[in-house]
Amino acid sequence: MTTTLRLGTRGSTMALAQARHVARGLEAAHPGLTVLLVPVSTHGDRWTGSLATAGGKGAFTSEIDALLQAGDIDLAVHCLKDIPGDVALPEGVHIAAYLPRDDVRDALLSRDGRGLSELSRDAVVGTSAVRRQAQLLRARPDLRVKPIRGNVDSRIARMDAGDVDAIVVAACGLHRIGQAHRITEVLPAEIMAPATGAGTVVVTTRVHGEAATLVTALDDPDSRDPGLAERALLRRFGATCNSAVSGHATLDQNTLTLRAAVYAPEGDRTLHTVVAGDRTHAPALGRQAAEELLALGARKLLDPYLR
Structure with a gap:
């Protein structure tokens, strides 16, 4: 059996937390296996403008996919919602495991502790997700939505600095990085329906190879089947x-x-x-x-x- 696997991951706090979780799971499932993390700075992480002009969600995954195809890493960890839904996965790459799904809901964080219904008229809410923008304006047409990018820590910092009055981010992501205490309100799905793939971490590997076999130990069918339906929709x-x-x-x-x-x-x-x-x-x-x-x-x- 392979004794070492190289796991590619983005270098953000959240991505590294997810990668470590996968590494621990694999090492527990396969005694004697060592999983080495390989942080990758992606174009999407470096880009400060609109994600749509950076190549879409593929800006977060394409460079990692290329390393996987070339054999420079053995597996990669992604949030399912970050994998482009409008194109097929790169040739020779597949999703080998869907981890058990976490909370799919979005959370509102506000500087003054006000929930969505309590925000003042014309309050500025930061999000770059068109899905979130649409649903925020459906619930509160008086709000102003401001595009805001970056990892969760940087978005919280911009809110704390007064750049926006509130932000909307994934609830599960805050739990993964130890920031759940910052949640002002978890938004029910009736107000903020979740993104496709929300709450699901997946592991990709090359279609052929030992890594693909080893990773199946982490696969959860109760997460996989919903994920397949949601990705087919996209x-x-x-x-x-x-x-x-x-x-x-x-x-x-x-x-x-x-x-x-x-x-x-x-x-x-x-x-x-x-x-x-x-x-x-x-x-x-x-x-x-x-x-x-x-x-x-x-x-x-x-x-x-x-x-």
Whole structure:
């Protein structure tokens, strides 16, 4: 058996925390195995402008994927929501494991401890996610949304410095980096429907090789099947990071239910659907949800923002 695996990861506090979690899991599952972390500075981490102009979500994964394809690393750890949904994974690379899913909800952090309904009129909320912007404006059209990029620590620092009054970030990410105490309000899915892939960490490997086999020890089918449905939804749309799409699949024994929606970025129009079926048909259910939304006119909301 291989005794050492090289794990590629972004260098942010959150990415490193996720990578260490995976490394510990692999070493526990395979006594004698050592997992070495290989931090990678990606274009998305270095870019300070709009993510859409940086190449979309692929800006966070393409350089790591290239190292994986070249054999310079053996596996990589990503947030599923950061893997582009509008294109296939690079040739020879696949998702070898879906880790158990964490909280999918978003959280509001505010400087003065006010929840979403309590923020003052014209309060400035920082987020660069079109999905979050649309739902914030749907709930509170009087708010002002300001694009804000960077890792979670830097976004919190900008809020504390007064650049914005509040920010919206993933609740699970705050828990992973020990910042859960900063949460002012966890936003219910009825107000802030989650991103596709939210709360799920995945491990990618080359399709062939021992790493792919070793990593399966971490795979959780109850996380994989919802992830497959949500990614199929995105793929059918050709949706990018600049598309306001939500999709959340849940399981009740063998029945998978997918709630999906498309939003106008201004928050004034929303299309939604719910589909359900056997979990073994997860990708087909994702495509079905997309087709139903397209039949309702989703393309008119998506097209201006697709690249």
